Amino acid sequence: MSQIKAFLFDLDGVIVDTAIYHYQAWKRLANELGFDISEEFNEGLKGVSRTDSLDLILAHGGLTLSDEKKTELAAQKNDWYLELVSRMSSNDILPGVATFFSQVRQAGLKTALGSVSKNAPLILERIGMTDAFEAIIDGTKISKGKPDPEVFTKGAAELGVSPAECVVFEDAVAGVEAGKRGGMFVVGLGSPDTLAQADLVAPSLESLTVETVLTACS
Structure with missing residues (x-):
């Protein structure tokens, strides 16, 4: 019998995909500064905080x-990004998410969101999924970004469970590392080559069932 009591989810690339909006906003910023960034370069920014992303760009x-100018640019990028995400709706929830969360509820598992994004509550509100989580840990509640495990260990603490009783769902290398460093079972969503550090890898939540995950943990 599995000892798992809680599922902790990243937001971007797991429940919704706002990567395109981040890319459009960062690309606009880079263009205004006189250079360009490719989609391939943007892949390396996944799961990385806004400040660290700006440094890389x-x-x-x-x-x-x-530092003053960087603060100003990060705020400008965020304004452009918020313009884009404010138009989001439940249509932006990724395929399979609703079914998977229904199974999570039926299994009696606790749920937390673990996102470094300070905009996570806004996005959850726009897509109508705020009530799907018993704990929401976002960028305003942590001092260290992924791959530091803080976002997930805080989620576990808020749910009242130990790290060993948690499964983390992540699509980014930094997020997978954060979950592993936090002592949790990690499901990577994406490419097995990229997310080799994860305990279980699947293309998306659509290709998983709660039973499959719990079996893999036992």
Whole structure:
């Protein structure tokens, strides 16, 4: 019998895919600074905090800016991003998510969101999934971004369960590492080559059942 009591979910790439909106906003910023970023480069920003993403983009463009200017640019990018995500709706929930969450409820498992995004509550509200989580840990509640495990260990603590009783669902390398460092069973959603560190890898929640996950944990 599985000892698992809780499922902890990343938001981006697991429940919704706002990567395209992040890309559009970062690309606009890079273009205004006089250079460009590719979709391939943007892949490396997945699961990385806004501040660290900006540092990577500036390094890519060969720019060194003051902290004050960087704060201003990060805020500008976020404004552009929020313009895009404010138009989101339940139609933006990824395929299979509703069915999977229905199974999670039937199994009596606790749920938490573990996202480094400070916009996670807004996105959950827009897609109508705020009530799907008993705990919501976002960028405003943590001091360290992934791959530090803080976002998931705080989620477990808020749910009143131990890390060994948790399964983390992640699509990013940094997120998978965070879950593993937190002492949790990690399901990677995406490519087995990219997410080799995960305990179980599947293309998406659509291709999984709760039973499959619990069996893999036991």
